Amino acid sequence: xxxxxxxxxxxxxxxxxxxxxxxxxxxxxxxxxxxxxxxxxxxxxxxxxxxxxxxxxxxxxxxxxxxxxxxxxxxxxxxxxxxxxxxxxxxxxxxxxxxxxxxxxxxxxxxxxxxxxxxxxxxxxxxxxxxxxxxxxxxxxxxxxxxxxxxxxxxxxxxxxxxxxxxxxxxxxxxxxxxxxxxxxxxxxxxxxxxxxxxxxxxxxxxxxxxxxxxxxxxxxxxxxxxxxxxxxxxxxxxxxxxxxxxxxxxxxxxxxxxxxxxxxxxxx
Numbered sequence: 160x161x162x163x164x165x166x167x168x169x170x171x172x173x174x175x176x177x178x179x180x181x182x183x184x185x186x187x188x189x190x191x192x193x194x195x196x197x198x199x200x201x202x203x204x205x206x207x208x209x210x211x212x213x214x215x216x217x218x219x220x221x222x223x224x225x226x227x228x229x230x231x232x233x234x235x236x237x238x239x240x241x242x243x244x245x246x247x248x249x250x251x252x253x254x255x256x257x258x259x260x261x262x263x264x265x266x267x268x269x270x271x272x273x274x275x276x277x278x279x280x281x282x283x284x285x286x287x288x289x290x291x292x293x294x295x296x297x298x299x300x301x302x303x304x305x306x307x308x309x310x311x312x313x314x315x316x317x318x319x320x321x322x323x324x325x326x327x328x329x330x331x332x333x334x335x336x337x338x339x340x341x342x343x344x345x346x347x348x349x350x351x352x353x354x355x356x357x358x359x360x361x362x363x364x365x366x367x368x369x370x371x372x373x374x375x376x377x378x379x380x381x382x383x384x385x386x387x388x389x390x391x392x393x394x395x396x397x398x399x400x401x402x403x404x405x406x407x408x409x410x411x412x413x414x415x416x417x418x419x420x421x422x423x424x425x426x427x428x
Contacts, residue, residue: 177286179216180209182413183398188364189218194322194329197355197365199336199409200229201388202267203376204418207368208276211333215280219288223328225321226280229335230268230294232317234258238292241277242284250281255424262425265383267376272421291328293321308351314338315357339365342408367409369396373417385420 179185188196196218198211218224237257244250251274258264259274267273283290295317314334321330332355337344340353341360355365372390377383396414404412 177216177220177283177288179213179220181213181217182210182415184401185214185217185399187401188214188366188399188411189221191364193362193364195318195332195358195363196329197332197334197339197358197363199339199366199368199413200333201336201368201375201418203270203386203421204267204373204415205272205421206415206418207413208270208272208333208421210413210415211331212276212279215290215331216283218329218331219283219290221329223289223291223325225291225293225325225328225330227293227295227318227321227330227332227334229296229314229333229338231258231296231298232294233298234294235292238277238294242281242290242292244281247278247281247285251278254278259424262423264425265376265378265423267421267423269424270376270421271424271427274424289328291325293324293330295321306349306351307347308349311338311351311354312357314354318354319358336368339367340405340408341365341410342406344408364410366399366411366413367404369393369412369414371396371414371417374420375418376420376422388418390417 198214200207215224215226234257241250241253244253254274254277259269280290297313297317318332338354341356343352344350355363369392370390371392371394372388374385374387377386397416399411399413401411
């Protein structure tokens with residue numbers, strides 16, 4: 160009887176089976192040996208956060224995952240409380256007490272699609288998967304007059320702490336496409352070495368978003384709203400395509416097709 164009870168307890172402790180809407184090619188990406196996988200974002204799109212959630216979902220089936228997000232580190236306790244919430248609605252309410260509920264947060268990182276992605280993380284946690292959210296944007300450290308290169312270095316430090324804190328977990332990083340580069344970019348000389356380029360090279364694998372047109376939510380001097388993007392990549396391509404991009408600045412491409420703009424969550428609640 161004791162053996163039966165122990166076996167039953169072991170069975171119930173296993174994570175529930177989860178359906179993941181992961182991009183084609185996710186299996187090949189997760190078969191890579193690198194522990195830090197950098198997935199790029201164009202802030203303010205519907206499709207990219209959904210793709211990232213699908214990748215996280217598949218990774219969580221394989222073992223512990225730390226989700227490193229380009230969000231203020233001051234949100235860490237709030238995100239932890241959201242993951243521990245008893246229901247999805249409760250998690251959403253908690254998240255809306257942070258930057259997601261701030262009407263001034265309108266650069267796309269707190270969009271409806273991003274909030275839905277966060278609820279997806281809650282569902283993974285509720286299903287028994289070992290997932291932790293690690294926002295890594297420093298808010299206290301400031302150097303007067305510093306250029307973007309300092310910020311990239313600081314972002315890399317924040318990302319690296321995710322692996323230091325949970326060395327047995329795979330780190331999936333969701334960050335702006337430019338920060339996901341491993342090499343500098345001539346168009347932005349102040350960028351220096353992008354954040355991903357400061358991470359341990361042999362343990363870091365990065366993707367680049369394929370430019371396939373569509374819209375993202377953003378702001379310009381004329382106001383905020385859907386903004387059109389040019390398509391430069393095969394519009395029919397989909398999924399994760401591995402192989403060096405831009406002379407090794409990235410290790411592969413994520414193609415989600417033409418994007419749809421996602422407005423700030425604060426405008427919808």
